[in-house]
Amino acid sequence: MTELAESTVTVVGGGFGGLSAACYLADAGADVRVLEKNDQLGGRASRLHAEGFRFDMGPSWYMMPDVFERFFGHFGREPGDYYRLDQLDPHYRIFFKDGDQCDARGDPAYMRDLFESYEAGAGAAFDEYLATSENHYETAMENFVYEDRSRLRDYVDPDVVRAAPVGLKLLGSMQGHVEKYFEHPKLQQIMQYTLVFLGGAPTNTPALYNIMSHVDFNLGVYYPEGGMGGVVDGVAELGSELGVTYETDREVTELTRRRDGFLVDTVGGTYEPDYVVCNADYAHVERDLLPDHERQYDDDYWEGRTYAPSAFLIYMGVEGEVDPLAHHTLVLPTDWDEHFEQIFEDPA
Structure with a gap:
């Protein structure tokens, strides 16, 4: 990845994939900027604070610890440098x-x-x-x-x-x-x-x-400790130590390839990086951000795909335990x- 030294890279999407990619790119010598459409980093691992309660809006289990250890270990760190973990017992309760x-x-x-x-x-x-x-x-x-x-x-x-x-x-x-x-x-x-x-x-x-x-x-x-947002903060902090910069409320509206790089249009301005790494949903990138001639698949392909089902989520704060x-x-x-x-x- 030595060709990335002194190049500029824009990472679209501040979820775990985008945040970790930014760390690797910055470690290789690139000047990296992460653009996130929401007002906070984390993507699907966003958090909600309301009326004294704190919610994980996406994942609430920390699994495959070996993957996180390998990631932080690449940079000479370990997860414990950024957040503390508690092992759950039980893992979960099942009702039939x-x-x-x-x-x-x-x-x-x-x-x-x-x-x-x-x-x-x-x-x-x-x-x-x-x-x-x-x-x-x-x-x-x-x-x-x-x-x-x-x-x-x-x-x-x-x-x-x-x-x-x-x-x-x-x-x-x-x-x-x-x-x-x-x-x-x-x-x-x-x-x-x-x-x-x-x-x-x-x-x-x-x-x-x-x-x-x-x-x-x-x-x-x-x-x-503190929820999954603590892991998001940990990866983002590592990125900051490596020189990554972050911008939230920067929804990307169009990606255009140029002879000497890219144009990244957002609701808050235009960026001109040498490279772009897109961590947004694949279908969204192809159908909404790229011009027709840059797409790998047409609309008929995407309309024929079976997408993972969505979910109806309720974030309910309850004081005390509920047996x-x-x-x-x-x-x-x-x-x-x-x-x-x-x-x-x-x-x-």
């Missing part, structure tokens, strides 16, 4: 529609006994499932997430070839994968509920996402299959 409830914890023995209480042999199956999930996670992270595989020849790399048999097994659905281990519908739901946050259904989400069980039960679930709810409570429906069918096959 028949009134049954259980807690998910990062204690393998507890979870093994819990699964066994629902189905004979499910405790051993849980151990086997987690071991497989861990193997898949490490394979995916080492060979794909942390490696650039943008060229076809990258896939004949020996590491990728060795991982191919595992990858082929993960082309099936999550539903089929989970059913190989557990018969009880409640256990299947516990292993599949994370797909809701991914915007998918058990029948249409690749089995690759079984890695989330390793993330959940092995790596643990945490919460940063029997936990800090994170999941209510799972009994009509599990019909629930997903209505969302993805027959949306109203």
Whole structure:
């Protein structure tokens, strides 16, 4: 990335992707500016303060701590230099529609006994499932997430070839994968509920996402002191130390390529960087910010895509504890299959 030295880069979008990209670019010597359309950094991890209450408007679980450690470690720092974490116990509480409830914890023995209480042999199956999930996670992270595989020849790399048999097994659905281990519908739901946050259904989400069980039960679930906004502030502070500048209330309206760089038009003025990194939603960038001749896909392509469903969120402040709810409570429906069918096959 030495060609970035002394160049100017505008990063569109101040979510975690944009903030982390800005850090790497600044570390490589670029003069980096982040433009965020909202009045605060964070993107989907924005925060709301109202009537004495503080809300995480997006994610409220801190997971995959190894990813954050790797990120900060690249710059000779660690997460603890910027924010403090508390491990959640339980991770969350699950309510089934028949009134049954259980807690998910990062204690393998507890979870093994819990699964066994629902189905004979499910405790051993849980151990086997987690071991497989861990193997898949490490394979995916080492060979794909942390490696650039943008060229076809990258896939004949020996590491990728060795991982191919595992990858082929993960082309099936999550539903089929989970059913190989557990018969009880409640256990299947516990292993599949994370797909809701991914915007998918058990029948249409690749089995690759079984890695989330390793993330959940092995790596643990945490919460940063002060909320997820504390992590946003930490990454932004690191960026400031590296020389990144931030501008909020700067919605980008158009991106134009020039012979010697780019024009970035915003509601607050125009910028002329050498490079642009766009962390806004892909469809929005293509359809709303780029001229037709710069797009990779036309409108017909985007109109034919299946987007992740939206959600109706209520930010409600309650004083004191509300039994029997936990800090994170999941209510799972009994009509599990019909629930997903209505969302993805027959949306109203």
